[in-house]
Amino acid sequence: MEVEEENEEKLKNFYELELDDRILKAVAKLGWLEPTLIQEKAIPLMIEGKDVLIRARTGSGKTAAFAIPLIQKILSNKQRQRKQEIKGLIVAPSKELCKQINDVIVSLTIKCSREVKAIDVSPQVDLSAQKVLLTENPDIVIGTPSRLLQHLKANNMKLKQSLETLIIDEADLVFSFGYEDEIKNLLKYLPTIYQAALASATLSEDVTTLKKLVLHNPAILKLEEPPLAPLSQLTHYSLAAEENEKATILYALLKLHLIRGKTIIFVNTVDRCYKLKLFLEQFGIPTCVLNSELPAVSRCRAVTQFNTGTYEIIIASDEKSLEEPHIIKIKKGKRRKDKESGVARGIDFQFVANVINFDFPPDVNSYIHRAGRTARGNNEGTALSFVSIRERPLLEEVEAELKHCYNRDTLFKTYQFKLEEVEGFRYRARDAWKAVTRIAVREARLKEIKQEVLNCEKLKSYFNDNPRDLQSLRQDKALHTVKLQPHLKDVPEYIVPPTLKRFIGKRKRKFNREAAASRPTAAKLRHQARASNPLVSLQIKK
Numbered sequence: 433m434e435v436e437e438e439n440e441e442k443l444k445n446f447y448e449l450e451l452d453d454r455i456l457k458a459v460a461k462l463g464w465l466e467p468t469l470i471q472e473k474a475i476p477l478m479i480e481g482k483d484v485l486i487r488a489r490t491g492s493g494k495t496a497a498f499a500i501p502l503i504q505k506i507l508s509n510k511q512r513q514r515k516q517e518i519k520g521l522i523v524a525p526s527k528e529l530c531k532q533i534n535d536v537i538v539s540l541t542i543k544c545s546r547e548v549k550a551i552d553v554s555p556q557v558d559l560s561a562q563k564v565l566l567t568e569n570p571d572i573v574i575g576t577p578s579r580l581l582q583h584l585k586a587n588n589m590k591l592k593q594s595l596e597t598l599i600i601d602e603a604d605l606v607f608s609f610g611y612e613d614e615i616k617n618l619l620k621y622l623p624t625i626y627q628a629a630l631a632s633a634t635l636s637e638d639v640t641t642l643k644k645l646v647l648h649n650p651a652i653l654k655l656e657e658p659p660l661a662p663l664s665q666l667t668h669y670s671l672a673a674e675e676n677e678k679a680t681i682l683y684a685l686l687k688l689h690l691i692r693g694k695t696i697i698f699v700n701t702v703d704r705c706y707k708l709k710l711f712l713e714q715f716g717i718p719t720c721v722l723n724s725e726l727p728a729v730s731r732c733r734a735v736t737q738f739n740t741g742t743y744e745i746i747i748a749s750d751e752k753s754l755e756e757p758h759i760i761k762i763k764k765g766k767r768r769k770d771k772e773s774g775v776a777r778g779i780d781f782q783f784v785a786n787v788i789n790f791d792f793p794p795d796v797n798s799y800i801h802r803a804g805r806t807a808r809g810n811n812e813g814t815a816l817s818f819v820s821i822r823e824r825p826l827l828e829e830v831e832a833e834l835k836h837c838y839n840r841d842t843l844f845k846t847y848q849f850k851l852e853e854v855e856g857f858r859y860r861a862r863d864a865w866k867a868v869t870r871i872a873v874r875e876a877r878l879k880e881i882k883q884e885v886l887n888c889e890k891l892k893s894y895f896n897d898n899p900r901d902l903q904s905l906r907q908d909k910a911l912h913t914v915k916l917q918p919h920l921k922d923v924p925e926y927i928v929p930p931t932l933k934r935f936i937g938k939r940k941r942k943f944n945r946e947a948a949a950s951r952p953t954a955a956k957l958r959h960q961a962r963a964s965n966p967l968v969s970l971q972i973k974k
Contacts, residue, residue: 449475452507454543455500462539468493468809473653475501478629483650485643486631489659491808494631495536498522498599503540505597506548506571517594520572523580523618525605530554530574531732533601537572548572554579555729563588577606577614584621592623600646603630607638619645633659633801658837659800666807669816670827670844677851678790678818679711680861684854686717686745687923688932691816693785694738697747698802700791705749706876708790710868710914712745715860716921723749727884739782746781781805789817792826796833816847856927860920872914 445466446459467475470488477484478501486494502520509519524530534552541548550572553562559582566573566589573580573589583589600606606615628646632639635654643650660666673681685691697719699705705721712719720734720743738746784806793799799817806813819827831843851858895901925933 444472450479451475451500451504452544454507454547455503455540457543458540459500461542464496468497469655470494470653471497471500473655474498474629475504477651477653478502478627479504481627483627483647484629485635485639485647485650485652485654486629487633487635487652487654489633489655489661489804491661491804492655493809495533495601496540498601498629498631499533499537499540502572502597502599503537503544503548507544509596510547516569516571518569518571518573518589518591519594520597520599521580521591521595521622522572522574522599522601523577523606523615524554524574524601525576525609525611526602527554527556527576528731528735529602530576534574537574550574553583559583559586559588569594577611577618581614581618584618591621595623595626598622598626598628598646599631600629600642601631603632603642604634604636604639606642615642615645633804634797658834660803660834660837661807661813663838663840663843665810665812666803667814668803668844669814669847670819671816671847671849672820673818673849674820676862678820679708679865680851680854680858681818681849682708682788682790683712683715683861683864684857686712687715687857688928690932691786691788693744694741694781694783695745695786695788696781696784696802696805697745697788697790698793699747699749700794702749703870703873704791705747706873707868708747710872710876711861711864714864714867714914714916714920717745718743719745719747721747721749726880730880730884735781783811784808785811785813787813787815789815792817792819792823793830794826796830799830800834817844853929853931854927856924860927864920867914876914 446456446464449467449472451459470486470492474484474486474497478498484498486497488494488497502522506519522530522533524533530552531554534550537548537550538545541550549568549570551562551565551570551574553566553573553575556579562583563586566583569589575583584591600615606612628648628650630639630642630646630650671681682697697708699708702723702725705723709719709721720737722731722734726734734743734746737743787803787806789799789802793802803815806815817827827844835841835843
């Protein structure tokens with residue numbers, strides 16, 4: 433019999449959930465003052481041993497909702513446990529999400545790291561390298577379905593006698609990423625009886641199918657809440673801009689500091705990722721890119737650099753093909769995509785002040801997942817969408833769908849921007865945009881591949897044996913990327929709109945790379961995010 437859980441008025445404190453003191457100390461160190469609603473509901477049910485289907489919007493704390501009771505259960509059973517065994521299995525659809533879950537578990541077990549050990553097997557290294565770690569029988573194993581199945585088939589881990597808890601995160605994406613067969617095969621290696629939990633942002637047909645396969649008489653935690661943060665926390669702006677105007681407006685917004693704080697810029701294709709990156713580089717605006725064609729190590733590094741503040745702007749491609757793998761089978765592209773990659777879903781970009789849709793998302797769900805990257809937890813955020821005439825129907829579709837959730841007549845505020853006020857920016861941006869040709873984009877991508885080859889751990893032994901190959905690679909002819917002109921980094925006063933001249937002197941402080949190396953604490957990053965207002969509501973107008 434399924435149990436529906438609804439909202440209650442008052443939130444408990446973590447100490448009222450009867451958690452181990454070591455978990456409470458870790459939670460306090462993370463700066464979590466009280467559990468989110470989904471954590472308050474899910475943690476007691478999972479500690480009781482019930483199967484749970486957790487459905488809550490992005491940023492609501494689902495990862496901790498299943499990680500905390502799993503750690504609590506392992507700690508409680510340690511005293512009567514005779515030998516070290518794998519007790520928990522966490523399945524996620526992408527490598528980035530696996531790494532994120534592992535990081536959360538490491539943070540929550542910082543006071544009991546000797547008692548609770550976890551390993552993420554999603555990185556694509558040789559199975560033999562991870563086999564050594566799995567022979568130690570860590571308490572928790574995290575991985576993608578295909579990677580876990582590889583280890584099980586290789587007999588690198590045995591779960592039939594030991595596994596007690598199975599957790600599947602982002603359950604609505606597991607099947608859409610093409611893992612249906614892997615999940616069914618994976619279940620054959622599990623014991624007959626185990627506790628299970630599914631976590632998902634939506635309750636799709638795929639989740640219903642997975643629920644029947646995995647869960648037994650589950651408690652369904654379906655929070656009655658909008659799919660995004662409330663409007664008091666997340667402000668939605670739309671800005672009318674044709675294709676030839678978007679680059680100019682983005683350049684002006686960034687250089688005039690009308691956008692402050694950490695920002696994710698979404699585009700619809702991989703090529704647009706690099707084109708926009710090369711465009712902004714000409715004006716001295718550093719960015720990193722994130723897309724499905726990058727190696728997993730590069731994607732994880734980009735997310736880490738963004739989260740630690742090395743970059744304040746990340747450009748991400750949110751390709752629809754990532755959520756509909758059957759399209760890839762029909763349309764065989766030349767470029768290889770990693771099906772274990774996700775950009776807009778699941779990845780925890782920390783303390784994001786702004787999301788900018790340079791290309792408007794193709795559907796409502798994509799908009800929700802993009803905008804859900806900001807205004808997470810108790811932080812405020814802004815979503816700004818550039819909308820061309822061709823994209824206007826998509827905006828209207830999103831507004832029609834979401835305004836009912838908020839009981840509002842309109843969702844989007846109009847961001848007033850007078851393009852004629854920044855005519856000087858227009859000339860610079862037009863020339864810089866034209867300079868980023870298809871050849872320049874292709875060569876930028878080749879340059880990145882070359883850099884990955886030089887940094888690849890797997891090739892180090894080869895280069896040690898073949899130093900000439902390494903030398904020739906390093907001395908290879910430089911690729912002709914876009915020519916950088918130093919004078920474009922500065923904004924001369926005469927092109928600044930009169931209404932904003934008092935702001936042009938307020939330069940962003942230079943980033944201290946030595947400080948970045950020390951990896952600032954979550955509390956410090958949270959303070960910085962609050963101090964730098966999201967998308968300053970200054971508007972260029974006459």
